[in-house]
Amino acid sequence: MTLRSLSRRARLVLVALLGVLPVLAACGPSVVAGNPTDYSLNTHEAQRLRWNPCTTVHWRADLRNAPANTLPLVQGAVATLSAKTGIRFVYDGPASYIPQRGGFAQQPSSLIVSFGRAPGRPSASNYLSGGTMVGYGGYLATGAYKGGRVVYSITKGFVVIDANRFPGLSTRTRNALLQHELGHAVGLNHAKYSSELMYPVVGNASPSSYAAGDLTGLRLLGRPAGCL
Numbered sequence: 135m136t137l138r139s140l141s142r143r144a145r146l147v148l149v150a151l152l153g154v155l156p157v158l159a160a161c162g163p164s165v166v167a168g169n170p171t172d173y174s175l176n177t178h179e180a181q182r183l184r185w186n187p188c189t190t191v192h193w194r195a196d197l198r199n200a201p202a203n204t205l206p207l208v209q210g211a212v213a214t215l216s217a218k219t220g221i222r223f224v225y226d227g228p229a230s231y232i233p234q235r236g237g238f239a240q241q242p243s244s245l246i247v248s249f250g251r252a253p254g255r256p257s258a259s260n261y262l263s264g265g266t267m268v269g270y271g272g273y274l275a276t277g278a279y280k281g282g283r284v285v286y287s288i289t290k291g292f293v294v295i296d297a298n299r300f301p302g303l304s305t306r307t308r309n310a311l312l313q314h315e316l317g318h319a320v321g322l323n324h325a326k327y328s329s330e331l332m333y334p335v336v337g338n339a340s341p342s343s344y345a346a347g348d349l350t351g352l353r354l355l356g357r358p359a360g361c362l
């Protein structure tokens with residue numbers, strides 16, 4: 135996480151980039167309840183970094199490099215995120231944009247879900263490194279003066295999935311991966327234990343959806359925590 139001032143006026147921008155996610159194939163029981171205390175959030179100046187859950191978040195998807203049937207899976211993952219946070223997301227259609235470090239100004243919607251590749255390949259994203267990393271999610275949080283103080287909120291979020299790795303994943307792992315990276319895009323950090331979907335490694339033994347600790351974090355980031 136780096137803090138940098140992008141304007142001489144009363145405005146600070148905080149960039150938080152999260153979500154290196156290697157895949158580890160594993161076998162075993164897949165129904166895990168999780169631990170309600172196993173979650174991690176970012177704060178800045180004692181403020182929890184989150185979207186204003188009382189606004190609508192518009193999102194687009196760049197699926198040019200994704201398998202043909204991927205849109206319903208992404209929409210389902212966003213719908214789950216909406217249900218667990220209380221944040222309203224509206225899909226505005228396809229986009230042609232691969233997230234890049236430093237590229238938030240070019241991002242075509244508040245939230246983007248894209249499929250790209252590691253540098254040196256077509257549709258490259260410099261968030262991806264190839265190897266075992268299959269996705270990256272993060273956000274931009276902006277501070278603005280409200281009522282005499284700076285209030286921080288997430289104003290841009292992104293997910294970029296490695297298009298070369300995604301087709302080799304099971305449907306279950308694809309869904310876990312999308313939900314994991316979307317969790318980063320709304321402010322969740324990694325969990326400590328593999329019983330949570332926000333554990334930094336995902337595989338066939340991962341929970342099929344957000345587990346107890348993930349859900350605690352999503353409530354603290356969402357509508358139950360109040361408007362900003």
Ligand SMILES: [Zn+2]
Pocket residue numbers: 152153154155314318324332333334
């Ligand atoms: Zn992650």
